[in-house]
Amino acid sequence: MNKALVAKIEEWSHPPFDDETIETLEEMKNYPQELEDAFYKNLEFGTGGMRGIMGVGTNRINAYTLGKSTQGLSNYLKQTFENDHIKVVIAYDCRNNSKSLALKVAEVFSANGIKVFFFSDLRTTPELSFAVKHLEAHCGIVLTASHNPPEYNGYKVYWKDGGQIVPPQDKYIIDEIDQIQFSDIKFKANNDLIELIDKDIDQAFFDTSVRLGQSKLKTRDNFKIVFTPLHGTSITAVPQVLAKAGYTDVHLVADQSTPDGNFPTVKSPNPEEPEALKMALDQAQSIGADMVIGTDPDSDRLGVAVRDQNNEFRLLNGNQTMVVMTYFLLEKWKKRNHLDGNQFIATTVVSTPMIQKMAQAYGVHYKETLTGFKWIGKLIKEFPELQFIGGGEESFGYLAGDDIRDKDAVTATLLACEVGTSAKNNDKSFYEILEECYRQFGAHKEKLIYFTREGKEGADMIKSMMEGYRNNPPKKIAGISVTELEDYLTSERFFCMEKQSEKIDLPVADVLIFKLEDDSRIAIRPSGTEPKIKFYFSVNDKLESYEDWHTKEPILDAKIESIIKGIGL
Numbered sequence: 112m113n114k115a116l117v118a119k120i121e122e123w124s125h126p127p128f129d130d131e132t133i134e135t136l137e138e139m140k141n142y143p144q145e146l147e148d149a150f151y152k153n154l155e156f157g158t159g160g161m162r163g164i165m166g167v168g169t170n171r172i173n174a175y176t177l178g179k180s181t182q183g184l185s186n187y188l189k190q191t192f193e194n195d196h197i198k199v200v201i202a203y204d205c206r207n208n209s210k211s212l213a214l215k216v217a218e219v220f221s222a223n224g225i226k227v228f229f230f231s232d233l234r235t236t237p238e239l240s241f242a243v244k245h246l247e248a249h250c251g252i253v254l255t256a257s258h259n260p261p262e263y264n265g266y267k268v269y270w271k272d273g274g275q276i277v278p279p280q281d282k283y284i285i286d287e288i289d290q291i292q293f294s295d296i297k298f299k300a301n302n303d304l305i306e307l308i309d310k311d312i313d314q315a316f317f318d319t320s321v322r323l324g325q326s327k328l329k330t331r332d333n334f335k336i337v338f339t340p341l342h343g344t345s346i347t348a349v350p351q352v353l354a355k356a357g358y359t360d361v362h363l364v365a366d367q368s369t370p371d372g373n374f375p376t377v378k379s380p381n382p383e384e385p386e387a388l389k390m391a392l393d394q395a396q397s398i399g400a401d402m403v404i405g406t407d408p409d410s411d412r413l414g415v416a417v418r419d420q421n422n423e424f425r426l427l428n429g430n431q432t433m434v435v436m437t438y439f440l441l442e443k444w445k446k447r448n449h450l451d452g453n454q455f456i457a458t459t460v461v462s463t464p465m466i467q468k469m470a471q472a473y474g475v476h477y478k479e480t481l482t483g484f485k486w487i488g489k490l491i492k493e494f495p496e497l498q499f500i501g502g503g504e505e506s507f508g509y510l511a512g513d514d515i516r517d518k519d520a521v522t523a524t525l526l527a528c529e530v531g532t533s534a535k536n537n538d539k540s541f542y543e544i545l546e547e548c549y550r551q552f553g554a555h556k557e558k559l560i561y562f563t564r565e566g567k568e569g570a571d572m573i574k575s576m577m578e579g580y581r582n583n584p585p586k587k588i589a590g591i592s593v594t595e596l597e598d599y600l601t602s603e604r605f606f607c608m609e610k611q612s613e614k615i616d617l618p619v620a621d622v623l624i625f626k627l628e629d630d631s632r633i634a635i636r637p638s639g640t641e642p643k644i645k646f647y648f649s650v651n652d653k654l655e656s657y658e659d660w661h662t663k664e665p666i667l668d669a670k671i672e673s674i675i676k677g678i679g680l
Contacts, residue, residue: 112147119150119169127294128175135167148566156281160267162256162640165208172256172264174215178296180266181216183288184250185223185297190287192249198226200246200308202239203254204344204409205370206264209233213254216266218300231307233344233370235410236267237519238316242308244273244514245315255409258381259641261373274488274516278618313348316521320352323512324525326443326533331357334532337395337403338524339364341380341387342371345410348521356525362398364391374408382407382414383507385426392416392424402531402541406520411484412507413520415527417541420661425542430463430557432527433503434548435541437466439530440501440511441473450474455494457487457502460599460617460624461634461647466502468552475500481599481620483639484508488516505557505647546660554654556667560680561638561645573637573644580623580635588627589677595626631674648674 112120123136139146149168154161154176161180165172188197199220203213210233217227228246230239236253243251251269259265268276268284276284336353338361340346346368353361367376367390374380377387382405395403395416403416403424416426427435437456444450455476458466470477476497480486484504491499491513503509508518511526531541549555564572584596586607596605597615599622605612622636634647650670654663 112143116147116150120146122293123150123167127296132167132173132175139167144566151567156268156276156285160265160275162259162263162265164262165264172212172266174212175293175296177212177216177266178219178298179291179293180288181219181252182223182296183291184268184284185220185225186291187284187287188225188249189223195249196226197224197250198228198246198248200228200230200239200242200248200251201254202230202234202236202242202252204236205233205342205372206254206256206408207261207372208264209254209372212264213252215298216252216254217305218298219296221301221304222297222299224301225304227305228308229305230312231309233347234313235344235348235521236517237320237411237515237521238312238348240269240273240515240517240519241316241319242312243269243271244516245312246308247271253409257409257640258379258383258407258412260379265640269517272488272492272516274492275485277485277489313351317348317352317355319514320348320519320522320525321356323514324352324522324529325356326529328529328532329536331528331532332359334358334402334528334535335360335362335398335400336528337362337364337391337398337400339367339388339391339403339405340370340410341377341382341405341407342367342369342374343380343406343408343410344370345406345520345524346370348410349404349406349524352521352525353528356528358528362394362400364394366390372408380408382412383429388414388416388426392426395424401535402528404524404527406524407507410520411518413509413523413527414507415541417531419542420659427545428557428559429503429505429507430465430555431545432507433458433505433509434463434465434469434552435530435544436509436511436523436526437469437501437503438544438548439526439533441469441475444500445473452476453496454498454500455490456500457490459483459486459504460597460622461636462503462505463555463557463649464632464651465548465552465555469548472552478502481617481622482506482636484510484518491516505559546654549654549660549663550656553651554660554663554667555649555651556664556671558648558668558671558675559645560648560675561643563641563643565642569642573642576644577621577623577635577637584623584625585678587677588625588633589673591631591674591677592628593625594628595624597622597624597626599623627674631670633674633678646675646678646680650674
């Protein structure tokens with residue numbers, strides 16, 4: 112270990128760190144690799160806030176790392192709103208230690224003279240985003256690690272518009288945090304400044320969710336839904352919103368409906384993983400349901416499974432769900448004569464190109480941004496003259512309207528059910544709507560593969576892989592010429608044939624995108640929330656009126672596999 116690392120570890124061996132922390136640290140010294148991983152870096156804000164494994168160390172989620180961030184944020188709030196009575200809202204999800212860590216955060220804010228609205232029990236991330244605006248607070252915090260494994264927790268920061276912090280503000284806050292010593296943290300609470308909130312905010316959030324997600328339908332009685340919160344927080348909101356919207360045939364997966372941070376029935380509480388929805392799919396098959404929906408622990412992502420042309424359940428990927436819901440919203444706006452060119456839809460650079468084609472077809476603006484829903488929230492803030500219809504990202508996140516400023520699985524669940532019900536009322540299906548989109552906007556197929564690399568060694572390996580692709584980019588992949596290379600770290604888009612380049616007008620990010628001559632695309636990026644490197648593949652072709660998607664899909668799948676092999680994976 113280098114001297115700086117040894118000094119950092121030694122600092123945690125004395126007060127202000129408590130006895131339990133010091134004792135745990137002494138035990139960790141018997142395991143040098145674990146010790147190094149816990150201290151070799153400080154936790155950083157990524158695409159979804161600050162996430163990490165819970166435990167002792169600067170690279171861990173604990174009362175001291177969160178306390179330091181909260182002290183720095185308190186200082187920044189007081190500098191920014193010096194003449195205001197500063198208010199923050201705090202929520203937490205079902206994860207182990209979420210409530211106790213959230214209380215620590217509340218105590219630090221209150222010790223700094225800041226008013227805290229504290230949810231009395233676990234609540235969803237979209238409700239936290241809503242509550243910040245609803246209560247006219249200056250800031251919001253939610254304790255969550257989204258879909259990460261049970262040993263993780265996290266800390267997401269929201270600003271007064273209800274959106275997550277973004278540049279340059281995040282840098283100002285981080286600079287303030289970096290100046291804080293652990294001895295500077297004010298932990299002594301002022302309980303007079305901590306106020307519990309619950310039912311009034313719940314009802315306002317439910318009403319807003321129904322208003323954003325509901326459509327005019329003939330009936331909802333004929334649509335049968337199986338829903339699983341995967342042991343997560345959405346049990347506090349999704350069933351209530353569906354009932355309020357008029358759905359009476361909703362069946363919960365009983366063994367997954369109790370919040371539990373250990374997620375005992377799944378390997379991963381991630382609705383992107385087919386295994387996570389197995390219990391729900393089995394139940395849906397047995398009762399003849401129309402749709403299966405599962406949400407992640409903090410209820411910002413949703414997985415949707417619908418019946419295909421063979422009446423078998425298919426778990427749609429995030430791009431497919433996003434396409435159908437955006438199409439449904441665009442059609443609704445069109446039928447009401449609300450499209451006048453002053454609207455926009457949005458997605459991210461690694462999501463399906465279909466969203467751009469849909470924007471062109473409906474005459475609305477198209478906005479594309481970096482991975483992470485904070486960037487879509489930023490777009491809503493940056494273009495107040497435009498109405499935000501909806502948008503999403505491939506990682507199973509969606510947002511309708513601008514009352515909430517983060518991906519919202521509560522409203523999106525209702526919206527998905529409205530699409531399915533509307534289709535069924537017209538003797539169609541959700542899956543057939545997807546086929547209609549492929550015929551109108553081109554048949555696109557996407558696939559994500561990733562590699563997990565844990566710890567410092569893993570981080571170095573991921574960095575080396577990115578440098579390899581960046582410094583020695585392929586000229587051909589699977590025999591197909593690379594026509595464009597987008598490097599978001601250098602903010603440069605290079606046109607290979609013309610040997611010309613242009614600036615990419617987005618914040619700097621460690622992302623590479625290769626565009627091929629046949630309009631295929633490969634994006635590569637390290638995850639901002641997990642120790643993973645991700646590869647996103649997108650291919651497309653025409654779907655003629657006489658063709659079925661189930662005959663075209665295997666052709667596109669084979670094309671993706673060829674490209675995967677061609678890039679050396």
